[in-house]
Amino acid sequence: MTQPTEVTVRAMTPAEYDEWQHELAVGYAAEKVRAGNWPEDGAYERARAETAERLPDGPATDGMLLLTGEAGGSPIGRLWIGLVHPREVPDCAFVYDIEVIESRRGQGLGRALLAAGEAAARSHGAAALELNVFGANPVAIELYRTSGYRVTSQQMRKELRQPAEAPAPHDVPAALRRAAAAYDRAAFAGDPALLTAAERDLAALEAALCLSRAKLAHARLITGTGDHSEEPVLLDRALTLYRSAGDVRGEAEALCWTGIYHQFVLHDDAEAVPYLRRSAELAPDPLLRSYALRHLGVAAHRAGDLSGARALLEESTTLRREAGFTTGVAANLVGLIHIAAAEGRDATDLITEARELATASGATRILAEVEEAASHAASSQVASSQAAPNPSSR
Template identity: 55%
Template sequence: MSAEERLERARVLYERAVFDGEAGVLEVADRELDAVEAGLALARGRIMHARFFEDGNEDPRELALFERATELYRALGDPRGESESLLWVGLLHQVVRGDDDTAVPFLERSHELAARAGDKLLMSYALRHLGTAEHAAGRLETARERLEESVRLRRELGFWPGVAANLVGLIYIAAAQGRRDDALALAKEASALAEASGARNIAHQIEEARTRV
């Protein structure tokens, strides 16, 4: 249900409570509005996260927005929504603050809830960033497994820019493991995918990785 539909339903429930005296409908209206608030908090937090890549500054409101979304989705009994908000909490700690130790439990819980909800895209994101944490910790084989599973899910979904992004990480892992031929083959595939999907930022990352092989 869209935000507009939820807001309209809340309006109708208000009228039923005020004009018809129906008991209990305001609790339903509250839940509809909580779902809208959770979605808005998540959306605002994502925009703040994107701005970090423009100016390198963390917005102090970002974490509070993701935590509020998590709280609301949990209260609503929405595992998919909770998974997404926890993913963004993890990303803030990992990407913005460079703190994998804090990020990993949020990412693991996000993956667990995404699997329960059957959301392969969210699973792929959690696995990607869990793989990144393993790579940073020097656990290359585990990092490879996480990223390869994320790639598999993204291939199933036809999420080709996301596949290309994950291949960048696999290029670095292959190079670190001395698998130069594998690294070059991954770079070739990643370049083709990035070009076909117009993912220019990923294409730059691929070229940088290729120069280091």
């Protein structure tokens, strides 16, 4: 019989901790959304915030074991154990997270990693170890059950609303069901009363799909991973549909992304600015307006209007702070660092905050831009710093 693989644990390195923080938030947010506890919108940021509350000093937080599991000298997983129970259960530690890395899953390492974590908690004086597991994760439930864990409390949930009673905006099944019902009523009963509303629903759905596909095409361009040639066609179709439907918010978003396309892809600020200005005028919510203002600031920067660019980016940043969009704040700070350098001002505080925000949110692409801006600020002279970098569409 094959002997179980021996797993040991050690303290995470700083690099391992940074990578884990990002991956933990992604996974935790997904679990919360799947369990129906959180809406998808903002779940990642909420997960990051919860973790930051429990780890105010990062890997040096008192009472926390942040461990890397190893087998045969190679990392195979991670463990986060709190030596003080979150509900203050006496002498009981708590497992906040346990994970085997993807390439080593299916090898029976999860049980060995858990056992190594138990030994670590025991060595720090814990008399018991407790954890939570989502009901939608039967594999984990079975692992813990067969490892000697028993249920001490249980939450149960029943959905009281039927999907048809509360459809999500532009919900695909609901829109198609309403269209089918409108057809049946018209075709079989001769009553066209539902056709206009069904057509409006489908137009809104098509507009949302076109805009979403355009954004994905733009992401393909940014990452260099595929064809993005459909982006302008999709944006034009989305804008036409939103306008015909009288959807002001949708029109504002389509205008904004059309402006971004002209600025980022075609490098044509003169064509981009009217779209961005109109988007900023129409945008009913602060976050969307922050996008339009950001790219208007980029255009002003590239035109040499430093004070105008700074005002626009600062306004955009204020809106993003209020919305809790910390990754977007970091992206804006990159531009403000370049402007500060061009104006001969000290950018130290901007650089420090941008680094912290980009690191905390796992935005490695923005972090690279922060370092580039920091280098530029350290070495450039005001007279040679008038040109802005090509912006990213954040």
